[in-house]
Amino acid sequence: xxxxxxxxxxxxxxxxxxxxxxxxxxxxxxxxxxxxxxxxxxxxxxxxxxxxxxxxxxxxxxxxxxxxxxxxxxxxxxxxxxxxxxxxxxxxxxxxxxxxxxxxxxxxxxxxxxxxxxxxxxxxxxxxxxxxxxxxxxxxxxxxxxxxxxxxxxxxxxxxxxxxxxxxxxxxxxxxxxxxxxxxxxxxxxxxxxxxxxxxxxxxxxxxxxxxxxxxxxxxxxxxxxxxxxxxxxxxxxxxx
Amino acid sequence: xxxxxxxxxxxxxxxxxxxxxxxxxxxxxxxxxxxxxxxxxxxxxxxxxxxxxxxxxxxxxxxxxxxxxxxxxxxxxxxxxxxxxxxxxxxxxxxxxxxxxxxxxxxxxxxxxxxxxxxxxxxxxxxxxxxxxxxxxxxxxxxxxxxxxxxxxxxxxxxxxxxxxxxxxxxxxxxxxxxxxxxxxxxxxxxxxxxxxxxxxxxxxxxxxxxxxxxxxxxxxxxxxxxxxxxxxxxxxxxxxxxxxxxxxxxxxxxxxxxxxxxxxxxxxxxxxxxxxxxxxxxxxxxxxxxxxxxxxxxxxxxxxxxxxxxxxxxxxxxxxxxxxxxxxxxxxxxxxxxxxxxxxxxxxxxxxxxxxxxxxxxxxxxxxxxxxxxxxxxxxxxxxxxxxxxxxxxxxxxxxxxxxxxxxxxxxxxxxxxxxxxxxxxxxxxxxxxxxxxxxxxxxxxxxxxxxxxxxxxxxxxxxxxxxxxxxxxxxxxxxxxxxxxxxxxxxxxxxxxxxxxxxxxxxxxxxxxxxxxxxxxxxxxxxxxxxx
Numbered sequence: 001x002x003x004x005x006x007x008x009x010x011x012x013x014x015x016x017x018x019x020x021x022x023x024x025x026x027x028x029x030x031x032x033x034x035x036x037x038x039x040x041x042x043x044x045x046x047x048x049x050x051x052x053x054x055x056x057x058x059x060x061x062x063x064x065x066x067x068x069x070x071x072x073x074x075x076x077x078x079x080x081x082x083x084x085x086x087x088x089x090x091x092x093x094x095x096x097x098x099x100x101x102x103x104x105x106x107x108x109x110x111x112x113x114x115x116x117x118x119x120x121x122x123x124x125x126x127x128x129x130x131x132x133x134x135x136x137x138x139x140x141x142x143x144x145x146x147x148x149x150x151x152x153x154x155x156x157x158x159x160x161x162x163x164x165x166x167x168x169x170x171x172x173x174x175x176x177x178x179x180x181x182x183x184x185x186x187x188x189x190x191x192x193x194x195x196x197x198x199x200x201x202x203x204x205x206x207x208x209x210x211x212x213x214x215x216x217x218x219x220x221x222x223x224x225x226x227x228x229x230x231x232x233x234x235x236x237x238x239x240x241x
Numbered sequence: 242x243x244x245x246x247x248x249x250x251x252x253x254x255x256x257x258x259x260x261x262x263x264x265x266x267x268x269x270x271x272x273x274x275x276x277x278x279x280x281x282x283x284x285x286x287x288x289x290x291x292x293x294x295x296x297x298x299x300x301x302x303x304x305x306x307x308x309x310x311x312x313x314x315x316x317x318x319x320x321x322x323x324x325x326x327x328x329x330x331x332x333x334x335x336x337x338x339x340x341x342x343x344x345x346x347x348x349x350x351x352x353x354x355x356x357x358x359x360x361x362x363x364x365x366x367x368x369x370x371x372x373x374x375x376x377x378x379x380x381x382x383x384x385x386x387x388x389x390x391x392x393x394x395x396x397x398x399x400x401x402x403x404x405x406x407x408x409x410x411x412x413x414x415x416x417x418x419x420x421x422x423x424x425x426x427x428x429x430x431x432x433x434x435x436x437x438x439x440x441x442x443x444x445x446x447x448x449x450x451x452x453x454x455x456x457x458x459x460x461x462x463x464x465x466x467x468x469x470x471x472x473x474x475x476x477x478x479x480x481x482x483x484x485x486x487x488x489x490x491x492x493x494x495x496x497x498x499x500x501x502x503x504x505x506x507x508x509x510x511x512x513x514x515x516x517x518x519x520x521x522x523x524x525x526x527x528x529x530x531x532x533x534x535x536x537x538x539x540x541x542x543x544x545x546x547x548x549x550x551x552x553x554x555x556x557x558x559x560x561x562x563x564x565x566x567x568x569x570x571x572x573x574x575x576x577x578x579x580x581x582x583x584x585x586x587x588x589x590x591x592x593x594x595x596x597x598x599x600x601x602x603x604x605x606x607x608x609x610x611x612x613x614x615x616x617x618x619x620x621x622x623x624x625x626x627x628x629x630x631x632x633x634x635x636x637x638x639x640x641x642x643x644x645x646x647x648x649x650x651x652x653x654x655x656x657x658x659x660x661x662x663x664x665x666x667x668x669x670x671x672x673x674x675x676x677x678x679x680x681x682x683x684x685x686x687x688x689x690x691x692x693x694x695x696x697x698x699x700x701x702x703x704x705x706x707x708x709x710x711x712x713x714x715x716x717x718x719x720x721x722x723x724x725x726x727x728x729x730x731x732x733x734x735x736x737x738x739x740x741x742x743x744x745x746x747x748x749x750x751x752x753x754x755x756x757x758x759x760x761x762x763x764x765x766x767x768x769x770x771x772x773x774x775x
Binding site: 214 | 733765769
């Protein structure tokens, strides 16, 4: 169902990017209302900004909301990841869309919890979070500066894994589950020369019902993979702009 | 306090009652047909003098003594047990356990004792540990009255009758095919991949009817042959599925709580069966498997069988058969055993007995043991079909991080029909459910060698595989798994409880419930630990 919704959103966004739906944004230079006897002056045509394409690499630092669970098993509630993505800018006015993939992982150790004490079991477990983002937003270029602010949101398709590498473990002890969430984000990017860009972004991910039920997340009553993410990006621009 | 008939505490009251009606037979299971019985080790004949002989050296576990005595309780102590059985009391008449408030000196104790009609001197108090005393009043047999009078004194923290507790098992004789389903049900094989049998640095105290720790072919013993007191040479022996080196610090507290014997002989089979589940020898081509088969067992006898009482009666020169066939665990012996285990290096205690009477002295002993770093597994009670009253001291389990009350399940992980359902239920383990043909098998004393009512000269040196059911059988599963956890270096009793609770497989209603507690114990995950999601 969520896949269908995301497909619809993507299709709608693509539709608004159609030139037939493009609208001018310039205002008339005259302040007087036109006389009924005068011919209506032609509205000055504002050139539609050309589409711009970007490809970028990203580095994420995700501060997990399930902090107690991640601290217990991985020793930290921050997951570091990397990935790549692409954006199309100026789909309609300053609308942009993004597709990105990010992978975060961390080595941990299975544990026991006794109150506030974390007791390691001696058996390693690797945590993984792989996310496909499908989203977009609105860009706000700063006048006469190579910097643009932007804000947006999107859908997240997340795969969460726990992989046990010890000899006593069986495949049934591993976790591999897919969950859907959404995100809101804001950031800024800066053009570096003609082709390159760098950017930084703050993102809040909401991924409900991914945890809990079993494991230490159940003990801590932490049932989601929500995270506050700081992202750095280095990109390459394509297009005429 | 009105005399109160102890409820039948065996897991299926009807079975036990039927067994009693059919000639007073308590132990009804036998070696399966075609099952070879295994004879214990042979040692030179020894002579056991009558009660009171103190000069005879007492053997330590595993040694073959030149001379030894089969310890029996005093005639006075036996009389109390027999009177309790005859009157249907759940306490020893005229006996109370009293704890004085901190700082109360001898004069204060004496003042409190003056509240009793007999006005006993404080010197008659028999101390169990530092702060609990056993008082035997020869004037007032109603221990309820005695304890009420003492409890009303400002110097007294509490006083209670010396309650009798009963073991939570029923002997059975089911089909061979059911054997050791219990270990498969909790996936024990995977747990052994992590901790194969545990470590011999871990000690599990089994407070029960004892586990025989020495072999002797001819122990002179006295019994009643139906017309006269006779002396006979009784063989005793170790289970062939326990090496003598597995035992540490055996004690018999049924003889005297304050001065226990170091010679322990199981004349019931319950203690040996329970210890077998905790950790009888494994991978040795003998009998069956135990859970923590590399740990050491501390056999602490606190439960007295029919035969213990019969031997004491005859040794005291009293003609006839003793009263009552039930194996009983008096509170003074149990309390002393808990304290001994805590003071002598036990990491885990299993106690598979209880009664329906609140037992503050036992609660205090439990608190003491946990404070010394001992994890306790205790049987939940077998009264679901017999009034479903809570069992003490299992009832206190939720008050402690470090003690778990264990309910019983059957082969399909169903709630065993007899297993008490109460808020004090904390975890479940296989205990058998003979209503659907499930029992737990372990090596224990050959039942046909000591049938009450038909055997005149019992022997306790031959063993067979025996099937029993009860929360008595469930509890040692948890004790054995706790010993494996301790073998991995986690010895804090609160941590062990937390691990067992958190890794249990939820059964029945979601979350903790009165039938299964937190669920079925899962030894593999109790050793493997938890990830974030699983």
